[in-house]
Each structure stands twice: as structure tokens, then as C-alpha cells.
Amino acid sequence: MNGKTIVERRRAVDLLLALFRLNNHEKMAQHDGPCSEELSRWVLKSRISLSPELFSWNERLFSWESFFGLRFFPYLFSQEIREPEDLIASVEGISAGRLLRRFFSRDFVETDEVEALRVKMMEEDESEALKYVFGNLEVSNSERYSAMVLLSDQEGAKRAYIELLHSSSKGLAEVESQHFSQEYCDWLLIDFRENYESFGLPFIRELLDLDPETAFGQLDFRVCLSWFLGGSNINVTIHEMNTVISLLGCDRLSKRALLPNKLDPLEIMACLSHIEEVYLLKRLFKRDLRLDDLVAENGRIHRHELYERLARLSRSELVQVSSNGTELLFSSSLHLVERALDTVKAFLQN
Numbered sequence: 001m002n003g004k005t006i007v008e009r010r011r012a013v014d015l016l017l018a019l020f021r022l023n024n025h026e027k028m029a030q031h032d033g034p035c036s037e038e039l040s041r042w043v044l045k046s047r048i049s050l051s052p053e054l055f056s057w058n059e060r061l062f063s064w065e066s067f068f069g070l071r072f073f074p075y076l077f078s079q080e081i082r083e084p085e086d087l088i089a090s091v092e093g094i095s096a097g098r099l100l101r102r103f104f105s106r107d108f109v110e111t112d113e114v115e116a117l118r119v120k121m122m123e124e125d126e127s128e129a130l131k132y133v134f135g136n137l138e139v140s141n142s143e144r145y146s147a148m149v150l151l152s153d154q155e156g157a158k159r160a161y162i163e164l165l166h167s168s169s170k171g172l173a174e175v176e177s178q179h180f181s182q183e184y185c186d187w188l189l190i191d192f193r194e195n196y197e198s199f200g201l202p203f204i205r206e207l208l209d210l211d212p213e214t215a216f217g218q219l220d221f222r223v224c225l226s227w228f229l230g231g232s233n234i235n236v237t238i239h240e241m242n243t244v245i246s247l248l249g250c251d252r253l254s255k256r257a258l259l260p261n262k263l264d265p266l267e268i269m270a271c272l273s274h275i276e277e278v279y280l281l282k283r284l285f286k287r288d289l290r291l292d293d294l295v296a297e298n299g300r301i302h303r304h305e306l307y308e309r310l311a312r313l314s315r316s317e318l319v320q321v322s323s324n325g326t327e328l329l330f331s332s333s334l335h336l337v338e339r340a341l342d343t344v345k346a347f348l349q350n
Contacts, residue, residue, distance in 0.1 A: 003220035003242070005204065007192045009185060010224055011172065012076050012087040017228040017247060018168045018175075020070050022046055023062040031231030033251035038180060039230055046171050054167070057160035060150065061103075066143040068103035068150065069161060074238050075102065077222055077245055084169045091162055096120065096154035099161070103150065106138055108238050122151045181227035181250075188253050189225060195257050199323045206291070206307050206328065207256045208235055208246045216326050219244050231255060256307065258314045258321050258328075265347035268316045268340045276301075277309055281318055284332040291328055316340060 021028065025043040032039060050058065061069035072091070081087050091099065097120030104119075122129035129151045133139055139147050150157045175181050195203050205215035208223070220243040229249030236245050271277045283289070283297065291310070295303050310330055313319040318340050322329045 003218060005196060005201075005221040005223065007189060007196070007223040007225060009189065009226070010076065010082050011084055012081050013073055013224050013247060014172055014226050014228055015084045015087055015165055015168045016070050016073050017226045018046075018171055019058060019164055020062045020067060021228045021230075022050075022168075023058050024064050027064055028230055028232050031249075031252070033231050033255050035181075035184070035227060035230050035249075035251050039228070042171070042175060046167075049171075050167065054160060054163055057157070058164055060146040061157070061161060061164065063143060063146060065140045066138065066146070068147075069164070070234075071103050071105070072099075073247070074108045074236060074241075074245060077238075077243075078108065078241060084165070084172060088162060088165050088169070091158070091165065096158040099158050100150060100154050104132075104136055104138060104147070106136075108240055119151070120154060123154050126152070175227070185225055185227055185250050188250050188257075191257050191259070191261065192223070192225070192253055195259050198259060199321065199328060202323050202326060202328045203258065207253065208233055208244075208248065209304065210235065210244070212326065214244060218242070221246065223248050225250060225253065256311050258311050260315045260317050263317055263340075263343050265344045267312075268318065268344055271312055271316045271318060274309075277313060280306075280309055281313060281332055281337075284319060284330055286331070286333060288322075288329045288331045291330070294330070 021039065022043060025039070029036060029040065047055065061067075072087075075081070075090070076087065079090065081090055095116055097116035097118075098113075101116055101119045119132075122132060129148060133144050133147045133151070136147075195207075201215055204210065204221060204223075205212065208215075208221075214237065219237070220241075222243055222245045224245070224247050226247060227250050229247055229252070231251040232249045233252050234247040237243075238245055280294070283294070291303065291307060294306055294310075295301075298306070301309075310319060310321075313332075314321050314330075318336055319330055319332050320336060322331075
């Protein structure tokens with residue numbers, strides 16, 4: 001029996017993801033969708049507002065490889081922290097040593113004072129700090145210099161982290177005042193629940209890029225939807241909570257949802273204008289095929305890309321999707337194609 005699945009939004013999580021986006025926008029932008037233009041504008045404006053010193057700290061704390069500062073987010077769930085002001089108060093209320101221990105920890109067990117003191121002493125003991133960094137599998141080779149900078153100036157790292165959170169809180173309020181991100185995410189929360197009710201864990205697996213063992217194990221899923229992640233997602237398994245926490249970008253959900261919200265003639269025409277989708281539709285004609293079958297038939301296309309094409313066809317009702325235990329099945333028929341073409345015909349005539 002599988003665990004429960006919860007989807008939600010947390011403004012405290014948005015606070016951290018906004019800083020992660022700020023430092024990694026160029027790497028993430030290629031996966032974005034409808035939010036792309038607004039995200040680019042927000043990133044440009046927010047980068048200009050940071051001082052050079054704070055910008056450098058953001059690069060160290062929210063790097064692509066280690067994202068030390070983002071490792072705080074599992075504690076938001078274990079401590080039920082939801083709002084930005086609660087996150088900031090939580091960081092302000094712990095010692096610099098304990099904060100740094102969270103950045104470098106491989107687990108998510110609360111640090112005791114002895115361990116926090118050990119980390120704090122590395123501020124004065126460079127040889128001990130070097131051993132700690134080079135022996136930590138969480139720190140990549142390219143991030144060891146940044147890790148040493150954090151350990152050598154722990155109070156400075158804490159101050160910068162808090163300053164960045166305050167700055168991000170202002171940016172978050174500005175984004176929310178524009179309403180576009182709020183309405184988009186609220187609509188997608190409903191869309192997620194409807195897709196999950198229809199297709200269950202096989203949908204979760206493809207949405208979050210989970211391996212079968214994780215997707216169909218005995219774990220709970222906490223999915224937190226965020227505008228700032230765009231077309232990306234981040235999964236972390238918290239063994240202490242028997243939970244997978246997934247931070248999910250709104251654009252990713254919009255591209256991987258299977259259910260149509262409204263039959264859109266323009267989307268149908270867009271699907272049929274791509275030769276890859278047409279050939280995919282032909283392969284599914286009067287057949288029920290698993291995603292693995294389709295991947296095996298065409299090894300040139302990555303599983304993720306193939307799934308997104310199938311999802312696009314499904315949202316246009318050119319493909320029918322069903323769930324069979326642990327797998328999604330895809331098929332098409334003359335009836336589906338004719339109905340879609342009738343929708344296009346009615347649009348052109350009107």
C-alpha cells in the first residue's frame with residue numbers, strides 16, 4: 001500500500017526558490033514554458049537590486065551544484081514553517097554553527113549543540129575545516145572553495161543569508177501583487193489534483209521523474225508548487241520522515257498534465273503541425289502502448305521529451321490515457337481524431 005500524496009503551496013519555500021532562480025536562471029530557462037518571459041523580467045530586476053557583496057553571497061549559497069542555502073527547505077516541512085516571516089525568524093533563532101551544519105548535512109536530523117559547536121570551531125581551525133569539506137560527499141569538487149568561505153566566516157554567512165531572505169521577501173511580495181503567478185499556480189493546484197485522481201502514482205512518477213522503486217514504494221509525497229521553478233523540479237527523499245518532498249515548477253506541471261481543461265483548436269493545430277507528434281499518433285492508432293514500449297521503439301527521443309509530447313496530444317484529446325497499476329497506457333482512434341478535427345473545423349467556420 002502506498003503512502004499519501006499532498007500538494008500545496010508555501011510562501012516560505014518560494015522565498016528560497018526565488019533566490020535559487022536568481023542565481024541559476026540561465027540554466028533553468030531552457031525548461032520554462034508560459035512563465036518564461038515574466039521570470040526573465042523578474043530575475044533581471046532582482047539582480048540589479050542586490051549589492052555586489054550580497055550578489056556574491058547568493059552565488060555561494062545558492063549555486064547550481066550544492067545549493068547550500070536551499071538545503072534548509074526540508075526543515076520547513078518538519079517544523080511546519082509556511083510563511084516568509086516564520087522562515088526568517090527560524091534562521092535568526094539558531095546559531096551560525098547549527099545553520100552551517102544544515103547546509104552541509106547528509107541527513108535532516110536536528111543538529112545537537114555538540115555538533116554545532118564542532119562546526120563553529122572550524123571557523124578558527126582551517127585544517128579541520130579542510131578535512132570536513134573534503135570528506136563531505138554532499139560537496140562537489142567545484143564547490144569546495146565556496147564551502148571553505150562559508151566555514152571561515154560563519155557569522156558573515158548567516159548575516160548574508162538573512163539579508164538575502166529579507167530581499168527575497170520583498171521580491172515575493174512584488175510578484176504576488178501582480179496576480180499572474182497567484183492565479184496561474186492556483187489553477188494548476190486544481191489541475192494537479194484532477195490529474196492525480198485520474199491517473200494516480202503513474203502520473204506522479206512521470207511528473208516528478210521518479211524511479212519506479214521510489215514512486216511505488218511506501219513513501220508519502222509532499223509536492224510543493226512554485227512559480228519560481230518554472231519548468232524544473234527538485235526531489236529530496238527524507239528518510240527520517242518517510243517522505244519524498246518535491247518542489248515542482250508551475251511550467252513543468254502545465255507541460256506534463258494529461259487532462260484537457262478545454263478543447264483548444266489552436267492547440268490541436270499546433271500538435272498536428274509537428275511531424276513527430278503525427279508519427280507518434282500513428283503508432284498509437286488502435287493500440288494500447290506503455291511509455292516504456294514507445295521509448296524502446298524510438299531510442300533517439302529521451303523519455304522526458306516523449307512523455308511531454310504524449311501529454312500534449314492527450315490535452316488535445318488526440319490520445320487517450322489510462323492507468324494500469326504502475327503504468328500509463330496511451331492509445332488513439334479514428335473517433336478521437338475526427339472529433340478533434342471537427343473542433344478545428346468549427347473554429348475556422350466561426
